[in-house]
Amino acid sequence: MTTDTPARLLQLLSLLQTPREWPGGELADRLGVSRRTVRRDVDRLRELGYPVQATMGADGGYRLVAGKAMPPLVLDDEEAVAIAVGLRAGAGHAVAGVDEASVRALAKLEQVLPARLRHRVSTLQAATTPLTSGDGASIAPETLTVMASTVAGRERLRFAYRAKDGSESRRLTEPYRLVSTGRRWYLVAYDLDREDWRTFRVDRVSEPFATGARFAPRELPTGGAAEYLRQSIQRRQDSYAYEVVFTEPADFVAARVPAWAGRPEPLDAGGCVLRGTSGDPVEWLAVRLAMVGCDFEVREPAELVRCVRELGGRLSRAGGG
Structure with a gap:
């Protein structure tokens, strides 16, 4: 019998998070308490924001349903390891759609993982090779989690940085946001030594260190x-x-391109136009545009026009066209 109420509530919550309906009698047996105690504990969970639904009947049943807000989850060891491995794999390769929110989730999870589970996560990741496009730089998940923690906690971040020309420097920053372009992660931060805002490619960052010094957030220019x-x-x-015209409306295109690519503007004749700037190879941008899922025309630059034509011809030949 579990006599400690908080411990019993956690055990009850863990049972209810299994996607099934639990008869009141079965829950009482599992917890070693009376059905009346189960009803009181369910009421406590509801007060904490957990949407527990009760069903009528001879035995009465309980299940956890979707609510208006996301309450805290209780994970067992296997679930925690599986989620951490998945988040690490995605975050470390800047997979499109894996943005700052998932990195924050990884940072929170790894902060509370016991050492034995953290070791299992590292072992599993070291023993697996993710299937990625190969054109994006790999990043140590620990680097991202340290950065995400300092962004969320408004804590100054110190790190070593390697510039494009290979020069090395030490930076002390006030981190603002992590941004994923789909190929790379960038850190937007205020550089205290240079007294100005800077962007840093995360794959060129090493030895990130959270200093513990808090700061009041500045306003981006x-x-x-x-x-x-x-x-x-x-x-x-x-x-x-670059300038690209799409046949589909602006909201359709906006939902399929990352924010850094620019904001599609509606055209009077229908469709929309996307204008932006990129530092990525034109080959990668050509593939990214094709993934939007509608017809488009590249107006500039000429290098991108040629690349799209070559890519279209290559794909047509590959399909027997």
């Missing part, structure tokens, strides 16, 4: 983090501007 990153890429010498 323009828009959000994604817009600031887009403008930062635009200012670089190796970047290029």
Whole structure:
């Protein structure tokens, strides 16, 4: 019999998070308490925000249903390891759709994982090879989780940074946001030594260290983090501007391109136009545009036009066209 109420509530919650309906008598037997105690414990869970649904009947049943808010989950060892491995695999390779929210989730989970489970996660990851596109830089998940923790906690972050030309430097920053472009992760932060905002490619970061010093967040000079990153890429010498016309409406395209790529604008004749700046190879952008899932026409630059034509011809030949 579980006499400690908090421990019993956690055990009850763990049972209810199994997707099935639990008869009141079975729950009482599992917990070693009376059915009346089960009813009181269910009421306590409801007060804490857990949407527990009761069904009428001779024995009465309980199940956890979807509610208006996301309450905390109780995970067993196997579930915690599985989620951590999955988040690490996605975050470490900047998979499209795995954004800052998933990195924050990974940071929270790894912060409370016992050492034995953290070791299992590392062992499993080391023994597996994710199938990725191969054109994005791999990142140590620990680097992302440290950064995500300092962003969420408004804590100054120190790290070593390797620039494009290979030069090394030490940076002390006030981290603002992590941004994923689908190929790479970037950190938008205020550089305290240079007294200005900067963007850092996370795959060039090493030895990230949370200093413990808190700071009051500053206001970005323009828009959000994604817009600031887009403008930062635009200012670089190796970047290029592009203009693409799609046959589908702006909201259709906006849902299928990352925020850093720009905001599609509606056209009077129908469809929309997407203008932006990229520092990625034109081959990668051509594939990304094709993944939107509708007809499009590249207006500029000429290099991207040629690349799209070559890619279209290659795919047509591959399909026997």
